[in-house]
Amino acid sequence: MIAESVQEALNKQINRELYSAYLYLSMSAYFESTSYRGMAKWMRTQALEEREHAMKIFDHVISRGGKISLMPIEAPRQVWSTPLEVFEEVHKHEQKVTNWIYDLMDLAIREKDHATANMVRWFVDEQVEEEASASDIVDRLKMIGEEKGLLLMLDAQLAERACYCRSSDRPWGRTPAEDSLPALPSPLRLSVRLLIRTASEASFASYPDVFHQLLSHIVLPPFSA
Numbered sequence: 001m002i003a004e005s006v007q008e009a010l011n012k013q014i015n016r017e018l019y020s021a022y023l024y025l026s027m028s029a030y031f032e033s034t035s036y037r038g039m040a041k042w043m044r045t046q047a048l049e050e051r052e053h054a055m056k057i058f059d060h061v062i063s064r065g066g067k068i069s070l071m072p073i074e075a076p077r078q079v080w081s082t083p084l085e086v087f088e089e090v091h092k093h094e095q096k097v098t099n100w101i102y103d104l105m106d107l108a109i110r111e112k113d114h115a116t117a118n119m120v121r122w123f124v125d126e127q128v129e130e131e132a133s134a135s136d137i138v139d140r141l142k143m144i145g146e147e148k149g150l151l152l153m154l155d156a157q158l159a160e161r162a163c164y165c166r167s168s169d170r171p172w173g174r175t176p177a178e179d180s181l182p183a184l185p186s187p188l189r190l191s192v193r194l195l196i197r198t199a200s201e202a203s204f205a206s207y208p209d210v211f212h213q214l215l216s217h218i219v220l221p222p223f224s225a
């Protein structure tokens with residue numbers, strides 16, 4: 001069971017996460033139109049992650065026996081004047097999201113809803129990263145100023161961002177590493193899944209190549225076959 005007030009707040013947060021996805025998709029379209037392809041890719045990845053955030057809350061409400069109420073998503077802004085202005089808006093938006101997450105945590109604690117507080121704790125940590133990465137790009141853009149060459153170098157760097165989101169529309173939210181497993185016989189697949197689940201998501205996100213190497217060459221030789 002979930003308290004009415006918590007359910008309402010979680011549904012509101014689903015809407016805000018989906019709005020965030022919309023906003024970043026709009027920023028991606030803006031960057032495509034101005035030929036900053038790396039920044040467009042960064043924003044598209046960010047939009048995917050926001051959808052994952054919405055789905056994480058969506059799944060939590062359902063698994064607690066709550067009711068999902070999807071609301072209209074506000075139309076985002078479509079035009080900016082510079083990459084700096086876009087990333088400043090990202091930073092400001094993420095600060096706003098952090099405050100909403102803190103409000104959610106306060107509510108969960110007030111209602112003694114420990115399961116929701118646990119789920120929201122993941123978002124508290126995530127917001128530290130979200131704010132830091134936006135603020136880092138804002139700082140770099142300020143340093144770069146009008147230097148077109150440096151701006152293009154930063155654009156190329158931002159193109160390298162990869163998404164390690166769990167895709168919530170796959171069976172039981174498989175990770176990208178788990179998607180590499182179909183060639184394995186099923187008992188082995190299960191063992192590797194358990195191994196992946198035991199490893200923290202953070203270490204997979206930070207060292208995906210090392211993790212794949214470990215699986216391919218050390219743990220299960222047939223993995224690379």
Ligand code: FEO
Binds near residue numbers: 017020050130
């Ligand atoms: Fe889901 Fe970027 O906040």
